[in-house]
Amino acid sequence: MTVTGANFTSATQVRFGANPATSFTVNSDTRITAVAPAGTGTVQVTVTTPAGISSEFVTYAYTSVSLPVLSSVAPSSGPPAGGTTVTLRGSGLSGTTVVRFGATVAPSFTVVSDTQVTAVAPAGSGTVQITVTTPGGTSNGVAYAYASVPVVSSVSPQQGPVFGGNTVILTGSNFSGATAVSFGSTAATSFTVDSPTRISAVAPAGAAGAAQVVVTGPGGTSSPGVPYFYLDAPVLSSVTPGSGPVAGGTGVTLTGSHFLGATAVRFGATPAASFTVVSDTRITAVAPPSTAGAVQVTVTTPGGTGGGLSYLYLAAPVLTALSPAAGPVSGGDTVTLTGSGLAGTTSVQFGTRTAAFTVVSDTALTAVAPPGPAGPVGITVTTPGGTSNALTYSRVLPPTI
Template identity: 50%
Template sequence: MAPVISSLNPNHGPPTGGTAVTINGSGFTGVTSVKFGIVAVASFTLVSDSQITTTAPAGTGSVALTVTSPLGTSNGVTYTYSVGPVITGLSPASGSTSGGNTVTISGSGFTGASSVHFGTASASFTVVSDTQITATAPGGTGSVPVTVTTSVATSSNVTYTYVNSTAPVITGLNPNQGPTSGGNTVTISGTGLSGTSSVLFGSHSATITAITSTQITVTAPGGAAQPVSVTVTTSAGTSNALPYFYITAPTIAGLIPTTGPGGGGNAVTIFGSSLALTSAVHFGSAAATNITVNSDSQITATAPPNVGTVLVTATTPGGTSTVGLGDAYYIYVAAPVINSLIPATGSVSGGDDVLISGSNFTYIDAVFFGTAPASFAAVSDTQVVATSPAGAVGPVIVTVHSSGGTSNGATFQYQL
């Protein structure tokens, strides 16, 4: 009966050949040749009727391994020529002499990797894919070759350099506070910052935009309204921590007064929440002046010149307030104008109803005959009816007042 092959160990090897292969089966006594495809091996050893050992010749692809005896040729069992692992890059390519940092190894043929070495030191590792391995660098000195070994072969090496360095130190954050939404730029100062691989705000990673040995610029991630620790990590280790404060955005619920003259200049009290760190107040797009923080729920500011109805906003490190509950709108009121008085004369004893015609009367809060206040009723934006107070014989100047200012004067004549 012709020999029978049941298995090969291993059933693969590098294209260069040289792999020791054990052939298992039966009927091997008297075997005269062993072939990998059409290539006969130079020599083989008959261990027993059920086992032969040999060395694979060079080859490519998958071939049928057969053995031949005087009784015939065996079945063929597949032997595959496999390309060994290849390393194309390390990230980072250097690290602290103390080791412990993660190194990403890029390349190909990593499936089934059995070991990773930094020089002669073995590293713990994880095969992420056929093209990537993550390894933890062992301690070491100088420049060493990194290699990956699989059952097929050991890769060519790529150099990894150990550097004498100390962990980074951070000394300042500017600013050290910001909105819960993140997105603001933070500058981190310190030493040993070159090669920074990550910056954490608590457990959240920041986006790094610039690095020097003494300064890092990052975009802060979002976070809850609380303090968190900021740390910097390089291949030499992780820095000390500095506090960063996430601030809730301010809200504005009300204003007193809610109207004022177009020229501005009047004091406005602003009510809301999270106002303690207010750095700017705007009436529309115009910046207010003389901002005073009275409490976390109240600030005062001097209204700037403007026109129309505008939204009042407060800005803190937590952001700028938006429209919410309450009323944050402020109305700029034009100064009232008097065109006529009907009648323009009246008794010195007062009590005459006088129709005042003009414009911008909606927000009138006072009418004066000379210096004497008069009772009044606003009929419309263009008409007010006032009751003349008592006065002395002769002319007086009638004026009206609103949050937009004091009107021009119109003459009223007191008679006996």
């Protein structure tokens, strides 16, 4: 307490009522600083010198002041550089005169009410105790952690479709308490902090190209530097040839775009027997076996699955009858073949000799018998679905006299 007046130079005692000051210092003839002793109520302050005791009635009131109590701090952590505004809750806070983070005084604070104070964290490190001092004393401490800035060292996988939705594993450090994960400027659809060094995040939708993956935590936001690449889904523009036998084995060329990194080529639900990514616009694949009918050809890459063009599986042709069943060794007669699967006929063979032919329908064709030696010969028909069974045609010699 500061006592002001006159003739203080030789003061020998300062009293608060009947109790002497715990200590005092004569600063000048008109000023004394004194430490008030314990007491109650309102008492008269007097100064004693060799000339006597002061007679002016100057009073000092003892008031009941509770010790402040802190119950919580939010947030409970922040960056080493400080600057985070924290909210302290408790009781007896209205007379707060100082807020400390460990031994360091907060650069500023605001008393909101008797139960709440906001304060700006100073720079620091580690975990410190926050205390509040009022005329009633210094409170208990509540823990505040100076957290390190997150560091992202890798993402896996490093690429995915523009529509998002795939799970990406982030590895690094200082992930505890992470509050946000972003792919470029877009927040992750969701994320889980698996450990201080690992986060599982679901990539949001994004534009094709690179996006920087960053993590925000109590210590701040990680520096950009680890990219995640958004890829367009593959586009299929042609399938050549567009058909083949149910036995599979046909080499098929797929053309389109965004084929790099292809992980699968499917004919319907069945994976291709094998495939090779020739370029971003071309894939060669070997058709797997299947049942007769059309299937959709698709290509899968980290950017998604695309395609939807048809490939037709054809059953091998079947011959059931021929007419006539015999002809001259000189050839030239027209033979009608009936059966099924004949519409796509590419070749008619009489043994090893190729015949001229005309497709009448899927169940009939006519062929001109080539010349050959006398005797039986097998007739077969070949289509994209394979080669038929053989029917016997007999060449006969002309009669001689």
